[in-house]
Amino acid sequence: xxxxxxxxxxxxxxxxxxxxxxxxxxxxxxxxxxxxxxxxxxxxxxxxxxxxxxxxxxxxxxxxxxxxxxxxxxxxxxxxxxxxxxxxxxxxxxxxxxxxxxx
Amino acid sequence: xxxxxxxxxxxxxxxxxxxxxxxxxxxxxxxxxxxxxxxxxxxxxxxxxxxxxxxxxxxxxxxxxxxxxxxxxxxxxxxxxxxxxxxxxxxxxxxxxxxxxxxxxxxxxxxxxxxxxxxxxxxxxxxxxxxxxxxxxxxxxxxxxxxxxxxxxxxxxxxxxxxxxxxxxxxxxxxxxxxxxxxxxxxxxxxxxxxxxxxxxxxxxxxxxxxxxxxxxxxxxxxxxxxxxxxxxxxxxxxxxxxxxxxxxxxxxxxxxxxxxxxxxxxxxxxxxxxxxxxxxxxxxxxxxxxxxxxxxxxxxxxxxxxxxxxxxxxxxxxxxxxxxxxxxxxxxxxxxxxxxxxxxxxxxxxxxxxxxxxxxxxxxxxxxxxxxxxxxxxxxxxxxxxxxxxxxxxxxxxxxxxxxxxxxxxxxxxxx
Numbered sequence: 001x002x003x004x005x006x007x008x009x010x011x012x013x014x015x016x017x018x019x020x021x022x023x024x025x026x027x028x029x030x031x032x033x034x035x036x037x038x039x040x041x042x043x044x045x046x047x048x049x050x051x052x053x054x055x056x057x058x059x060x061x062x063x064x065x066x067x068x069x070x071x072x073x074x075x076x077x078x079x080x081x082x083x084x085x086x087x088x089x090x091x092x093x094x095x096x097x098x099x100x101x102x103x
Numbered sequence: 104x105x106x107x108x109x110x111x112x113x114x115x116x117x118x119x120x121x122x123x124x125x126x127x128x129x130x131x132x133x134x135x136x137x138x139x140x141x142x143x144x145x146x147x148x149x150x151x152x153x154x155x156x157x158x159x160x161x162x163x164x165x166x167x168x169x170x171x172x173x174x175x176x177x178x179x180x181x182x183x184x185x186x187x188x189x190x191x192x193x194x195x196x197x198x199x200x201x202x203x204x205x206x207x208x209x210x211x212x213x214x215x216x217x218x219x220x221x222x223x224x225x226x227x228x229x230x231x232x233x234x235x236x237x238x239x240x241x242x243x244x245x246x247x248x249x250x251x252x253x254x255x256x257x258x259x260x261x262x263x264x265x266x267x268x269x270x271x272x273x274x275x276x277x278x279x280x281x282x283x284x285x286x287x288x289x290x291x292x293x294x295x296x297x298x299x300x301x302x303x304x305x306x307x308x309x310x311x312x313x314x315x316x317x318x319x320x321x322x323x324x325x326x327x328x329x330x331x332x333x334x335x336x337x338x339x340x341x342x343x344x345x346x347x348x349x350x351x352x353x354x355x356x357x358x359x360x361x362x363x364x365x366x367x368x369x370x371x372x373x374x375x376x377x378x379x380x381x382x383x384x385x386x387x388x389x390x391x392x393x394x395x396x397x398x399x400x401x402x403x404x405x406x407x408x409x410x411x412x413x414x415x416x417x418x419x420x421x422x423x424x425x426x427x428x429x430x431x432x433x434x435x436x437x438x439x440x441x442x443x444x445x446x447x448x449x450x451x452x453x454x455x456x457x458x459x460x461x462x463x464x465x466x467x468x469x470x471x472x473x474x475x476x477x478x479x480x481x482x483x484x485x486x487x488x489x490x491x492x493x494x495x496x497x498x499x500x501x502x503x504x505x506x507x508x509x510x511x512x513x514x515x516x517x518x519x520x
Contacts (some may be wrong), residue, residue: 008426057340059120060119060123061124085171086415
């Protein structure tokens with residue numbers, strides 16, 4: 001089970017992507033729990049995540065988040081902006097797999 | 104053009120990033136976000152009283168109920184914000200946020216005048232607690248929390264013997280830092296009155312708040328703000344997220360002043376406020392991108408991918424969520440769409456401003472959630488005025504017309520590839 005946390009400003013547009021990613025994960029028989037949180041609630045949920053993905057429009061949070069995740073070994077990445085715009089769940093799931101695989 | 108954009112990307116984006124994650128600004132923004140349910144409750148109360156409860160005479164008698172809700176939300180908004188900003192700032196330092204919130208409320212009241220006019224001593228005037236006190240409230244919350252957090256981190260705490268239950272020790276941990284923060288403002292208040300001043304509120308009001316608020320009510324500032332949002336987004340940065348602390352602390356008090364004026368049966372004074380932008384300018388999101396989607400449906404013939412993205416983005420766009428459009432087309436770093444994307448917010452701001460000034464459309468005074476669709480937002484924000492809905496729709500149609508030639512241009516360029 002991979003627990004993926006998506007972060008954007010209000011948790012709105014990432015919640016769109018959550019559904020698309022869940023569909024993609026289902027097809028590939030990957031067990032995943034995916035959830036979207038607004039930036040303000042990062043701290044409440046960060047412990048529940050194995051991997052954190054930032055929406056491209058909040059990529060400026062990368063520095064702050066990497067400090068937050070320091071020592072936890074949890075990967076952090078910015079979602080590819082083209083995949084984000086097209087709400088391409090499969091591509092983002094692939095991005096997650098690559099991140100987890102490269103560890 | 105490309106080298107210019109990459110130059111800006113290198114210089115501008117990091118600065119924006121720093122603003123967007125600056126601890127105090129983030130605390131102010133999240134402080135406002137946290138009180139949103141109360142703002143909406145207050146807005147609903149004012150809206151009901153000036154619409155349904157006025158239109159239907161038999162409901163008139165129940166107006167007091169909404170008045171009470173307004174009193175518990177808008178009329179004391181600064182208290183809510185003081186707590187909530189302090190809470191969020193302290194949380195970002197990983198220091199007991201509840202204690203910081205409470206201490207800041209204490210600190211804020213310590214500098215609030217204790218007497219009011221003829222009422223004599225012991226009466227706090229609500230004018231210090233409503234949104235006009237926000238500047239003072241935010242400043243006190245930030246400083247009080249900083250004092251509290253710094254001292255907490257210095258471990259200036261009372262050490263208790265080991266056999267005292269840990270919960271007791273925890274309760275005592277905040278004693279010295281909390282004491283220092285409240286005393287600090289107690290002393291400030293004392294000094295101000297010793298030197299003949301009235302209150303911190305008055306000093307901040309005349310020296311900072313009035314000039315800034317005055318400036319923020321100018322058409323120029325409104326245009327700059329609406330265009331800046333687009334500029335941030337052009338670089339793929341969430342403009343709203345970055346500018347929210349400024350927008351909230353300038354345009355939320357403006358909205359509250361309007362709501363309170365209407366509640367008291369006066370004319371709403373501030374044309375430009377938070378809801379003004381949401382209802383009339385950000386139609387489908389920043390840059391009126393829902394209009395772009397419609398323009399694509401109308402004129403795009405060759406670029407299948409444009410049509411696909413438009414279809415994909417339309418449902419979210421109706422609720423003013425536009426990331427799919429931003430990153431899908433993309434608008435970001437797209438030199439053709441840049442022009443309308445930046446022009447439209449400016450133009451819509453000007454039109455809406457003048458439509459309100461000449462009285463065609465009522466001044467907006469009801470807080471609406473930003474996901475409220477085009478037209479409905481204009482209707483609700485103006486307190487149920489058809490003209491408000493109409494202005495939003497006309498603005499929207501105009502935005503579509505402005506987008507059309509640029510979408511066509513993009514379509515024709517697909518040919519040459």
